Amino acid sequence: MPETAPDRPDVSEIRDVWPLLTPEERLESFSLLRREDAEELYLGLSPLSQATILLGRPAGERKIWMRLLAPDDAADVLQEVPPENRAELLGLLGESARREVVALLAYAEDEAGGLMSPRFARARPEMTVEEAIRYVRRQARNRLETIYYVYVLDARQRLLGVVSFRELLTATADRNVEDVMRRDVATVPEDMDQETVARIIARHDILAVPVVDPEGRMKGIVTVDDVVDVVEAEATEDMHKLGGMEALETPYLQTRLASMLKARAGWLAVLFLGELLTASAMGRYEDLIAHAVVLAVFVPLIISSGGNAGSQASTLVIRAMALGQVKLRDWHRIARRELLAGLSLGCILAVVGAIRVVAWEGIFGTYGDGYLRIAATVALSLVGVVLWGTITGAMLPFLLRTLRFDPASASAPFVATLVDVFGLVIYFNAAALFLRGTLV
Amino acid sequence: MPETAPDRPDVSEIRDVWPLLTPEERLESFSLLRREDAEELYLGLSPLSQATILLGRPAGERKIWMRLLAPDDAADVLQEVPPENRAELLGLLGESARREVVALLAYAEDEAGGLMSPRFARARPEMTVEEAIRYVRRQARNRLETIYYVYVLDARQRLLGVVSFRELLTATADRNVEDVMRRDVATVPEDMDQETVARIIARHDILAVPVVDPEGRMKGIVTVDDVVDVVEAEATEDMHKLGGMEALETPYLQTRLASMLKARAGWLAVLFLGELLTASAMGRYEDLIAHAVVLAVFVPLIISSGGNAGSQASTLVIRAMALGQVKLRDWHRIARRELLAGLSLGCILAVVGAIRVVAWEGIFGTYGDGYLRIAATVALSLVGVVLWGTITGAMLPFLLRTLRFDPASASAPFVATLVDVFGLVIYFNAAALFLRGTLV
Numbered sequence: 001m002p003e004t005a006p007d008r009p010d011v012s013e014i015r016d017v018w019p020l021l022t023p024e025e026r027l028e029s030f031s032l033l034r035r036e037d038a039e040e041l042y043l044g045l046s047p048l049s050q051a052t053i054l055l056g057r058p059a060g061e062r063k064i065w066m067r068l069l070a071p072d073d074a075a076d077v078l079q080e081v082p083p084e085n086r087a088e089l090l091g092l093l094g095e096s097a098r099r100e101v102v103a104l105l106a107y108a109e110d111e112a113g114g115l116m117s118p119r120f121a122r123a124r125p126e127m128t129v130e131e132a133i134r135y136v137r138r139q140a141r142n143r144l145e146t147i148y149y150v151y152v153l154d155a156r157q158r159l160l161g162v163v164s165f166r167e168l169l170t171a172t173a174d175r176n177v178e179d180v181m182r183r184d185v186a187t188v189p190e191d192m193d194q195e196t197v198a199r200i201i202a203r204h205d206i207l208a209v210p211v212v213d214p215e216g217r218m219k220g221i222v223t224v225d226d227v228v229d230v231v232e233a234e235a236t237e238d239m240h241k242l243g244g245m246e247a248l249e250t251p252y253l254q255t256r257l258a259s260m261l262k263a264r265a266g267w268l269a270v271l272f273l274g275e276l277l278t279a280s281a282m283g284r285y286e287d288l289i290a291h292a293v294v295l296a297v298f299v300p301l302i303i304s305s306g307g308n309a310g311s312q313a314s315t316l317v318i319r320a321m322a323l324g325q326v327k328l329r330d331w332h333r334i335a336r337r338e339l340l341a342g343l344s345l346g347c348i349l350a351v352v353g354a355i356r357v358v359a360w361e362g363i364f365g366t367y368g369d370g371y372l373r374i375a376a377t378v379a380l381s382l383v384g385v386v387l388w389g390t391i392t393g394a395m396l397p398f399l400l401r402t403l404r405f406d407p408a409s410a411s412a413p414f415v416a417t418l419v420d421v422f423g424l425v426i427y428f429n430a431a432a433l434f435l436r437g438t439l440v
Numbered sequence: 441m442p443e444t445a446p447d448r449p450d451v452s453e454i455r456d457v458w459p460l461l462t463p464e465e466r467l468e469s470f471s472l473l474r475r476e477d478a479e480e481l482y483l484g485l486s487p488l489s490q491a492t493i494l495l496g497r498p499a500g501e502r503k504i505w506m507r508l509l510a511p512d513d514a515a516d517v518l519q520e521v522p523p524e525n526r527a528e529l530l531g532l533l534g535e536s537a538r539r540e541v542v543a544l545l546a547y548a549e550d551e552a553g554g555l556m557s558p559r560f561a562r563a564r565p566e567m568t569v570e571e572a573i574r575y576v577r578r579q580a581r582n583r584l585e586t587i588y589y590v591y592v593l594d595a596r597q598r599l600l601g602v603v604s605f606r607e608l609l610t611a612t613a614d615r616n617v618e619d620v621m622r623r624d625v626a627t628v629p630e631d632m633d634q635e636t637v638a639r640i641i642a643r644h645d646i647l648a649v650p651v652v653d654p655e656g657r658m659k660g661i662v663t664v665d666d667v668v669d670v671v672e673a674e675a676t677e678d679m680h681k682l683g684g685m686e687a688l689e690t691p692y693l694q695t696r697l698a699s700m701l702k703a704r705a706g707w708l709a710v711l712f713l714g715e716l717l718t719a720s721a722m723g724r725y726e727d728l729i730a731h732a733v734v735l736a737v738f739v740p741l742i743i744s745s746g747g748n749a750g751s752q753a754s755t756l757v758i759r760a761m762a763l764g765q766v767k768l769r770d771w772h773r774i775a776r777r778e779l780l781a782g783l784s785l786g787c788i789l790a791v792v793g794a795i796r797v798v799a800w801e802g803i804f805g806t807y808g809d810g811y812l813r814i815a816a817t818v819a820l821s822l823v824g825v826v827l828w829g830t831i832t833g834a835m836l837p838f839l840l841r842t843l844r845f846d847p848a849s850a851s852a853p854f855v856a857t858l859v860d861v862f863g864l865v866i867y868f869n870a871a872a873l874f875l876r877g878t879l880v
Contacts, residue, residue: 015644140606146588206665207665225642231675239678239679243754244852268748276793282738283737286736293733296729299736316680316683316692325693337700341704412853
């Protein structure tokens with residue numbers, strides 16, 4: 001049902017291609033829109049995009065765009081603009097909005113306080129239902145975040161309960177609000193991490209959660225639409241870390257090459273330094289390899305199997321931790337499960353590996369008389385390496401969290417690097433065991 | 441503000457530990473709750489947990505629990521119970537609810553139609569604002585999914601526009617609904633994939649999106665609270681795949697060991713078969729290794745660097761694709777960027793690697809006279825392998841998507857396996873080039 005004039009670009013089309021546009025293209029297509037469409041697009045953008053537009057518009061127009069934003073969104077935008085522009089933009093707001101925004105700026109961006117909006121619907125406990133409805137209707141004129149929930153506060157702004165607007169509408173008109181409200185309200189403290197806030201909203205299946213200070217005074221609400229973005233952003237951050245790099249803060253195509261190299265080169269170099277230990281480990285077994293070059297042939301196979309098994313285990317544990325399904329104190333339950341899993345998986349690969357050696361000997365005569373010993377070496381090492389990889393992958397996230405690092409840093413490449421060195425030790429010791437007196 | 445009797449368990453405590461409980465513990469703690477608390481907990485649970493409780497309660501009580509569910513939730517629960525229980529549970533519903541649920545069951549679980557609720561607030565275009573408010577208040581008595589948006593339908597149920605309930609409350613009472621509604625409504629078709637629906641809701645920052653059939657008739661709404669779960673579940677699925685395994689459908693601790701092994705062993709075995717190619721590749725260079733055992737020493741270092749670089753690139757591209765930031769047609773922009781990134785990262789590692797060889801020679805005299813040639817071999821191979829890994833990692837997701845596979849299957853272990861074989865070829869060819877006539 002679009003009503004766009006034929007010579008104007010279509011707002012929904014611009015919204016679709018928005019992530020793919022350069023900053024210049026964004027500003028240009030934005031300026032081509034009808035005012036009404038431009039406002040709609042602007043209000044749906046990320047804080048970073050909103051900041052780009054604010055700073056890209058003529059100075060005389062900035063006031064209008066700044067004042068369109070709800071206080072929590074304005075605070076987010078101010079955190080995205082260069083520090084030297086902040087005071088100017090803040091000055092464009094009205095007196096009371098400015099006070100709200102300054103209060104919000106005091107909170108960290110990734111905490112409940114930094115995510116909340118102070119514009120919620122409220123009522124007093126002694127009001128009648130009909131009075132409360134009229135009161136909320138009056139409040140609705142000042143752009144509330146949502147009228148879905150009406151929060152019941154005492155004279156000192158302490159949260160007593162909540163009633164949904166729908167409940168008010170269907171309740172008997174002359175009952176008191178305190179008789180229809182629910183007293184058992186899930187709340188979050190101002191400094192709660194946004195990931196936890198998101199989980200609480202999702203678990204309670206509510207559209208907004210109230211933020212209260214230590215005295216029980218209500219400061220604002222965090223709404224579910226903010227939380228979708230948080231859930232998505234946190235998942236992206238974790239995935240980037242799982243891929244063995246620092247998380248990018250901007251979409252891939254908007255990230256400058258230099259920033260992207262910075263996010264990747266650091267971890268890649270650290271992992272490389274770790275892998276250099278494999279060169280030292282291999283060096284220790286140079287004589288063994290010189291006597292039985294065939295041993296070198298299986299090195300990539302053995303160590304990569306350990307790394308792959310470790311990647312599976314660490315991914316499972318990290319995601320379960322992020323979703324709150326696994327807590328720190330569960331480590332021994334995980335350890336027991338992964339011990340079993342690692343042993344089983346190791347045995348499966350050992351059988352496949354042994355069959356491969358025996359088959360190649362049968363078909364091509366690749367390994368000569370010692371082929372059964374080689375098969376045994378490969379099979380035993382695979383059990384050991386896969387077991388070791390699985391346990392390392394499963395326990396490393398617990399270790400990182402205990403040491404107050406992000407468990408998501410236990411990436412596939414990180415686990416693989418840890419597993420490689422010890423995997424080589426396992427392999428060459430198995431070789432020394434089985435090949436003693438024959439090839440060596 | 442909890443009001444729980446002292447000898448009853450606390451509902452919020454049970455909700456917190458819920459994911460960690462066994463099915464038996466869940467049923468037991470559920471049966472200890474006060475009826476009111478039990479209902480609240482029940483309504484906030486996942487469909488799978490709701491099904492467990494439904495089937496775990498005495499047969500005489502099931503009707504009550506079944507009828508508590510909104511139609512879209514009831515349909516989700518029925519998809520979780522064994523087929524032989526479905527007809528019985530469906531029979532417990534009232535006539536009209538049953539018809540709604542049967543209609544919803546016709547949709548796939550992961551499409552807009554399977555996610556939507558048919559219980560939305562509606563109004564007619566010719567109503568006055570005051571009439572519409574009264575009409576919505578009357579509808580609110582039949583458990584609507586949300587009264588936040590009021591959808592304006594014509595006599596044939598076609599969607600004409602939408603007006604928020606708040607807008608109705610603040611509009612002049614005697615205007616017509618069609619004069620205050622917005623006509624430019626984002627809608628989704630019934631068979632749209634749930635991930636795309638989630639993205640549309642998130643991008644438009646709306647609390648619900650209407651689902652319409654090809655004739656423009658409105659069938660239901662998908663609300664943002666369903667979408668939080670979808671976003672989280674889709675991210676989990678992608679992460680598990682990125683970790684080199686099939687996605688688990690249940691939380692880690694609730695997954696039976698056998699199902700978990702099945703999800704992991706398949707991919708691990710496939711990757712192992714791929715890695716067996718490295719044994720063949722290494723076999724081709726056995727003579728070279730026999731003449732210069734030192735070459736074997738750097739094999740793990742070289743191939744793992746290629747795998748790590750590839751893991752970074754594939755993770756970035758897969759996540760950007762999942763978020764809709766990168767489309768299939770962007771492949772050449774990504775290829776160009778990653779070519780530059782791979783070259784830069786390769787050069788950084790090449791410098792570190794060369795320094796390591798020269799330093800060890802200086803300190804320990806590890807590599808003898810040929811150390812400069814070895815340093816050159818390692819450095820050149822690193823540039824080649826990192827570049828190859830980066831390009832493979834970045835392009836594999838595009839290839840998979842073109843072939844209609846899930847790009848998230850381009851996991852770190854998968855990319856590493858692909859890179860390893862070719863990495864060995866690069867390395868030993870560089871060695872043959874630099875060491876010709878000396879060690880060899």
